[in-house]
Amino acid sequence: SPMTRVLLMSIGAAVLGSLQIGYHTGNVNAPAKEFFNVTWTSRHKKFLQDGSLTMLWSLAVSIKDLGALLGSLGVKGLADTFGRDSILIANSLSVLGACLMIISRATESLEALIAGRLVFGLFCGLAMSLNPLYIQEVSPTELRGAFATLNQVSFASGIFLGMVVGLDTVLGTEKYWALMFSLSLIPALLQFLTLPFCPESPRYLLINCGKEEQAEALCRLRRSTYKVQNELMEMKEEASHAQSRVTIGEFFIKHSYKQPIFIVLIVNLGSQLSGFNAIINYSTKIFSRSGFENPKYLTLGVGAVNVTFTVVAFFLVERAGRRKLLLIGFLSLAICNLLMTITDTLLHTAPALCSLQVLLVFILISAYEVGPGPISWFIGAELFDQPARPIAMAFTSMLNFGGKFLLALLFPPLLKVCGAYVYLLFVTVALLALSYTFLRLPETKGRTFDEIAAEFRGTECIPLHNQSGFNTFT
Numbered sequence: 001s002p003m004t005r006v007l008l009m010s011i012g013a014a015v016l017g018s019l020q021i022g023y024h025t026g027n028v029n030a031p032a033k034e035f036f037n038v039t040w041t042s043r044h045k046k047f048l049q050d051g052s053l054t055m056l057w058s059l060a061v062s063i064k065d066l067g068a069l070l071g072s073l074g075v076k077g078l079a080d081t082f083g084r085d086s087i088l089i090a091n092s093l094s095v096l097g098a099c100l101m102i103i104s105r106a107t108e109s110l111e112a113l114i115a116g117r118l119v120f121g122l123f124c125g126l127a128m129s130l131n132p133l134y135i136q137e138v139s140p141t142e143l144r145g146a147f148a149t150l151n152q153v154s155f156a157s158g159i160f161l162g163m164v165v166g167l168d169t170v171l172g173t174e175k176y177w178a179l180m181f182s183l184s185l186i187p188a189l190l191q192f193l194t195l196p197f198c199p200e201s202p203r204y205l206l207i208n209c210g211k212e213e214q215a216e217a218l219c220r221l222r223r224s225t226y227k228v229q230n231e232l233m234e235m236k237e238e239a240s241h242a243q244s245r246v247t248i249g250e251f252f253i254k255h256s257y258k259q260p261i262f263i264v265l266i267v268n269l270g271s272q273l274s275g276f277n278a279i280i281n282y283s284t285k286i287f288s289r290s291g292f293e294n295p296k297y298l299t300l301g302v303g304a305v306n307v308t309f310t311v312v313a314f315f316l317v318e319r320a321g322r323r324k325l326l327l328i329g330f331l332s333l334a335i336c337n338l339l340m341t342i343t344d345t346l347l348h349t350a351p352a353l354c355s356l357q358v359l360l361v362f363i364l365i366s367a368y369e370v371g372p373g374p375i376s377w378f379i380g381a382e383l384f385d386q387p388a389r390p391i392a393m394a395f396t397s398m399l400n401f402g403g404k405f406l407l408a409l410l411f412p413p414l415l416k417v418c419g420a421y422v423y424l425l426f427v428t429v430a431l432l433a434l435s436y437t438f439l440r441l442p443e444t445k446g447r448t449f450d451e452i453a454a455e456f457r458g459t460e461c462i463p464l465h466n467q468s469g470f471n472t473f474t
Contacts (some may be wrong), residue, residue, distance in 0.1 A: 037111075091188055157307050202218040275340075276368040278303075
């Protein structure tokens with residue numbers, strides 16, 4: 001087995017960040033919204049109008065994604081300067097954000113809650129790029145995708161945990177919602193305690209810092225001396241082909257990065273704008289419209305399915321490969337959205353279709369998490385060489401959180417204007433992502449970073465699937 005205790009500890013310490021992000025994604029609830037109304041009334045001696053309350057609450061919820069967009073801008077600087085320690089620097093923002101959210105109730109400060117969400121958003125933008133970057137750089141080639149998928153498993157688990165804790169029968173009450181926010185400090189503290197004992201990324205030490213002797217720390221991550229020597233040789237080969245540094249401007253104009261940039265763009269926007277976020281954000285409303293009496297428990301079912309199929313992806317990604325899972329995922333998303341259009345249109349005349357609609361929601365969630373969900377977060381790290389990898393991950397984070405923010409902003413008015421036909425927009429996006437993935441994305445399973453980068457260096461402006469040896473369809 002290529003796994004060692006140090007490797008497993010390193011992966012486990014890194015994914016604690018995405019657990020915190022998922023937790024604060026799933027636990028925003030009505031008692032905190034009511035806090036806005038009560039605090040405003042106490043401060044100004046008048047009630048907030050429903051429209052104003054909705055706007056203020058929407059700002060508090062969506063500002064996390066805005067913060068994540070801003071946080072993504074700092075990924076390159078932190079990763080190039082601090083390596084593994086950049087994860088700990090980002091983690092301090094999580095602690096600060098959680099503390100602001102906790103004290104908001106005691107101080108009756110709306111501003112503290114909104115500021116806490118913004119600061120936590122900065123952490124989200126950094127952590128969701130830095131974590132998979134570190135995981136991929138310390139993982140053996142044959143397990144690189146599986147370990148990167150664990151980041152999504154942790155994220156989905158955090159969402160489900162946040163949903164459970166946010167129930168009004170647990171901590172989602174007016175009395176305990178501030179305590180609910182504090183629970184994210186537990187994984188944050190665990191990360192502070194464990195990550196300093198994990199080795200620095202050998203790729204960062206050798207390629208970024210030129211410290212070949214320190215890169216021998218790879219021995220702590222691998223069992224086989226033979227494997228260590230092979231990986232060191234591959235890293236030196238990659239270093240010989242790469243620039244010492246790549247600026248943001250060079251990243252977007254360099255010819256060998258052109259195809260990878262478009263692949264990352266299409267895969268990530270296809271993942272975020274193909275219906276998953278609309279369904280998971282509005283699943284309770286969808287179930288209520290279908291006539292179910294306790295839609296929040298069906299929403300918990302959505303969270304459980306979400307976690308289950310990220311675990312399935314963990315076992316499949318190194319067997320089926322990234323390309324095949326993305327193709328299956330995008331095709332399934334397109335079909336599910338088409339069927340959602342049909343069932344939503346006929347629901348008023350055929351109420352019995354409500355059970356089918358619930359099933360379609362579950363299938364759509366599973367299709368996303370088996371392929372596009374986890375793979376979109378780490379495919380950028382595999383398609384670029386070491387100097388460009390932090391920028392690629394920052395670009396990935398901006399696309400993901402930008403897509404979430406855009407969908408949260410546009411879906412309600414689109415639903416009002418288009419009705420059930422809004423799902424046809426998701427069908428279109430999924431089919432476009434499917435087509436581009438089929439034509440352009442190579443299979444990266446089992447290939448070293450240098451082998452992947454070499455193909456893009458040698459196939460500029462030429463369709464990749466026509467190149468002998470590229471193995472796009474294997």
